[in-house]
Amino acid sequence: MSAVLGVAVLGLGLSALYALASLGIVLIYRGSGVINFAQGAVGLCAAYIWFELHINQGWGYPAALLIAVAAAAAVGALIHIGLMRQLKSASSLARTIATLGLLISLQALVILRYGTNVNVVPSALPTGAWTIGDVTFPQDRVILISIAFALSAGLWWMYRFTDFGRATSAVAEDQTLSAAVGVSPDVVATVNWALGCGLAALAAILVAPIITLQASSMTTLVLAALAAALIAQFRSFPVAFIASVALGVGQTILTRYTTQPGLAAAAPFLVIVVVMIVRGQAVPLRDHVLARLPAVGTGRLRAPLVLAGVVGTIVLANVSSDAWTQSFGATFALSLFMLSFVVLIGYVGQISLAQWPLAGFGAWVAGRLGASQGMPLLPAIVIGILATVALGVVIALPALRARGIKLAIVTLGLGTALELMLFQNSTYTGGLSGTAVQLEIAGWNFDAGTHPDRYLFVTFGAFVLAAIVVTNMRRGLVGRRMLAVRTNERAAAALGIGVRSVKLYGFAVAAGIAALGAILFSFAVGIVDYTEFSSFHSILYTCLAFVGGIGFVSGPLLGSPLAPGTVGTQFGTVVLSGVATYLSLIGGVVLILSVLLNQDGIAKDLATSVRQITSRLGPRHQPQQSTVRRQLADDSADGATRTRTRVRPSALAVDRLSVRYGNVVVVDDVSLAVRPGQVIGLIGPNGAGKTTLLDAVTGFTRVASGRVTLNDDDMTRCSPVFRARAGVSRAFQSLELFEDLTALENIVAATDPTSRSCYLRDLVHPAPLKFSAGVLDAIREFQLEQDLDRPASELPYGRRRLLAIARAVANGPSVLLLDEPAAGLSGEETRELATVVRRLARDWGMAVLLIEHDVEFVLETCDELVVLNFGRVISRGAPLEVRNDPAVVAAYLGGETKVPSPSKELRR
Template structure:
């Protein structure tokens, strides 16, 4: 017990550093809504600036530390104004990626200036021993760090609770527009918080050498950010006191773990375990601040032009196989494997919207499995390669489990820690990774050993890269790709058209991990002995993400463009006749590549977050339209409208009650919708109409009552399961899939939901056609000219019509329409009314119609139900409702006037 106490107390110093960093993260998040992954970079700048002023220039500690804090605070303000402010309209993922790029910029700048070797400086705090209890001796610096963290937390807590500025920041954290309405400039609040956060990071960095007895190196700062993120999560990125306590507990737990186990890397994984517990088991992510102008990176069509692919791939392979000098082989292998791992990011982040910062960890796991099987069990290259890919897919499936409870930025936090944990526990453990030498390897009898036959190995890498790119293109064009893009854009809307979000995420992670594993095996086997800690270090996941975003994260060409600049890749061929030898002897300009790539990333995101491939696509669109073979394909013609029926289904709602806390939104509502019947649902604002649809569609968990589909109770069914059974809905807020064309929006809803598509799409995505009900809706609503237009480029009225058509696309038995005529003109409303009657009369579809346009409802409904304050006050035919006393009272507050029907 004494040893545990000693180790726990020894961890207080690190806990104090975690607390200071975490409090800075919380300050920035509260003021700007950004999770600053560059925080470790700020701390690194503060540490080396303090070192430079104190050790190299001979200034005192107080001056050096103060100057470092102030200058890093200025750096924080510049970060907000030069990077974050221009990205206000970008997606939260883009803002996180920008902070990762900034982290790389700061880290590379420090390493270029001071190197990566360990430096010796004076400890900023007293490190003499203090006896706490019998045989428990702790350095005095630990109590100093805890005291500084406590004072800092106390000051920030008081300022937050007692000052107008603190109140404004708290208000902005909840409602930025509300704070602006009260006279506070959001930019000013964000600048202040970035300055404070940057200053606190510098303070933590400047004091950090006290925990290492004066030794300073860039390496530990990458690990510190994991502990800081875990600490901030314990405080919900809102509470300073909880962040303080969390930091001290994590530091103590990390130190105590070193006493309990000798396993390499396990203590460093403690913060990651905290992240998993807090984010995954708690089941709630961080509330992300965005705006209606948020835009995700654009996605390509995945269209393949076979002639162009054959020509480009053939030229590349002929050049490498016959014309290129030997110095091309190694850079080609590196760029090809980086492009492969980049393709895994296209699938996961570009298509599915799941940001992972652990793709190189997955690549390393594939190389780890394949390498050990080849080196220690004598496996041939072919089965070892397959096994490496399969193992990577299995681990990717485990990586996907946090994605089921978190998403987007929250998932980035999980995978960021996961990548570090895998590196520390597996790749850095010499018991697992020492002397893994694959030896002589061949592929179907062809010698491809990368040292003696590097040309053959490079050709294999290019061939597998081309085949993988074709697979990813097939996924984009197939049913599985439309499911992934639906999930990426709007999970609630995806579930409403029958997409199993859980299943789609598992697929994206598994496929992505397999592709990354393939790249990892090829990269690892290109070395005589696989040096896992160096080749698959955590920063490589950031590097490949940076390069892929620069190239375009949603386009197949994006990873190819980005991989050209991979460290050691084809870009090293510039400016040297013998790049490989020259880079080893004198890195020269090549040492600036990571810094240049990170700067290019930030500029790319600011100017156009879509990347180089999208910009090139847009710039050459007119030129390509004039060249045969490169012209856009002709729009697929609409099939003829055929008369068909939809499966019969009856919706029965009995005693439906929905409470939110002490407020009752619905109180014992009964409702039925049968085949071929239009039921109107009327009521003033706040009557509970949309709440009823949310309950019926499965978006709300009902308090009491039952929802039946025919003779089955579906009250507890998931939304996607209800949609597949034949219960479809539209949304008041539309919730289209903006990255897809109108045709693809409709196809996404009309697609079969079979799981076989996840496999078939890899090789043959097929050519889908719109079903008859959709063609009827397209004809009736005049959408034919818009079928190949992206949804984000439509006007509001057009978007409204597309949302209706998409709700019809799955040929539901019962269709729930939530204010479909909002924003439509008189002509469009009339067309909508005709479509509703046609769907009911000709196709046998039951329709529940919610509308504020009373005339539209009364003119087209067979029965009308009226709600008021959650109670059903009337039900009957339109003529009966028109003269109902309770309805007149609810709408007009009087009984003398009938309800106008226009």
């Protein structure tokens, strides 16, 4: 026992590093809502400033420490002012990419100045030991952990009891309200960025004597501190400290007592995965309400561009030197790998930082099958791809409970664990020199060193085939499902789209593409060095895909030349002598500028230019829109004899339903029924629980008690997707349209078949848009004929609201739930909408339940009103009868009356 305790004590130094780093991460997140992946890089730079001043220039330790920490704090403030403040309305993807760009740039600066050598630095702390019984306590470790404890206690006190701490908490809760009462979110965020980066510097300098000073080690270790910050939910300083101690001590014990190489180093990253899966709740990011995802392409494959690529490749193979030909081949191979980002991040919206290690798994399987089993290359590649697809599905499982930055952290943990436990274990990789392979198929050698022209043709051909698959996917039913999930998972589920299936499919396809690209890239010269499949390279390639255009098939071709080993390296070496050395730094700077200036990527600008040129040559062809307009025109011609198909009649019943958030009762024992052809109005003051009731009916909120039935079928525990497919449709108060799709595609998304055959069919032949009778009726009912080919994001607000309702009714639901459908509409638009809602009930046969604050709209539209106040029903009956009910008047105007005793807690 004493031996284990002695080993555990040695882990206090690592615990101190994790604690100080995680405290800085928590500080920055609490103040700005950003998880700073560059925390380790900032600390690394500060440690080298201290190293330069103290070791090289002979400054005293305290002075050098003070200057380095102050410099890091200043850098932190500048990062917020110059970068993050400009991205406050950007998506979580853009902010994540910005911090990753900082990581790449800062680490590149250190490598350019100091190289990758290990620097052993002396400790300013006592290096002796105290002995208590059989246990020896190194003085420097005890002092380090004491400093970390004191800082965590001090930060806890400051953020709990000081004005600045309360201001930070207020900003974390609501930035707009904080600004209204005189608290500047920018000032709070700037100070927290400075404090957080200062802590990163202090951590790096204090721990450098223990772990040595090297360009990459500090960054990896601080990324592991994300596990402690995650356990603390990026908020609690004491929890972050306790988790850091546990991680550091546990990792040290694993290092001493386990024989599995890499397990100890991977432990913090495995903890990240376990915590995310168990907790199953999204990190509370404070995305701006107008946060916008990067643009995506249309998926149109232009034959002239493909033909030009073929001709250009043939010319390159015949006129270029071997070095240039090889570099172009490597560029196409890496571009093929980056197509996986287009599928996964661009189309599905899942931020994965594990793609390169995941792709390396496919290369490892193929390489080891060939080297150790003598298997021919082609079947080895196929098995490698299939194995990677299977692993991709496994990695996707946490994505079913995660999204956004949370998923990025999970995948970073998985990728790093794979790197440490597999790729850095020479027992599994064929020795320190890697695996010897031969790129040979059917007797033809495609080795880039001996036959660069053949290698170029293979990689170009593979890229073109994969690009065709990806564009087919984008244009088909699968593409609409993917973009729906990427834009709004709630709205997608409310239309019956299987969100889980789409995510799993996206991860699987992206994994297969990534594996093929990695195999062709790493097999180029006959030796596969698996240590290259690192999480840092995965971060780099993710960022370069973002620069090129992460939603466009041409994006990888535009971003990959900035990667090492591609045509950019060759250009920098031959044409601009010495530039290749600075390629990582250039890539990082370009990335930061791209995030600031063009979050859609270079490909978006290129596509816009191509459209402008082609528009001058002739009018744009819109076959899908032309087809639907033709059908609408044909229907209008014989409209007098046309009879609208009524929906399947179904009745919705809510029986004594209650919803609780913790101890707060938000909906309390509510019962109501909606029958076919009937419009029921659900009204009440703000905070009465109306939207929460709709969330419970549609499956987005867990029911505490009671039942929801559809034609006597109990749906209380059914998923939102099941309820939507059963005939319960919903239009949201906040619209929640699919902004990347056109108005027509938004409507059609509600009527797409639910079969899964499209997941394979669309890879080869995407199915064209199909226009059901419900789609045509919805378009005509809401007069959207002139808006069909416009992206939803470009429509005026009134048209957007009508589109949201049209989408909800297009698949002919039996029950329609409308949440404030008239909000933001003009008086004339509101009267027209009231007529339409009545028609939906009378002519379509729908059972309609609506929430609305517009009294005239409710009186004109509804057959019956149900009034909620503090989650309870206080009145029900005919509209005029309810309007004059004293209990209703009291609820809206605050008068005195006898009403059921409500909970005094604030409700949603």
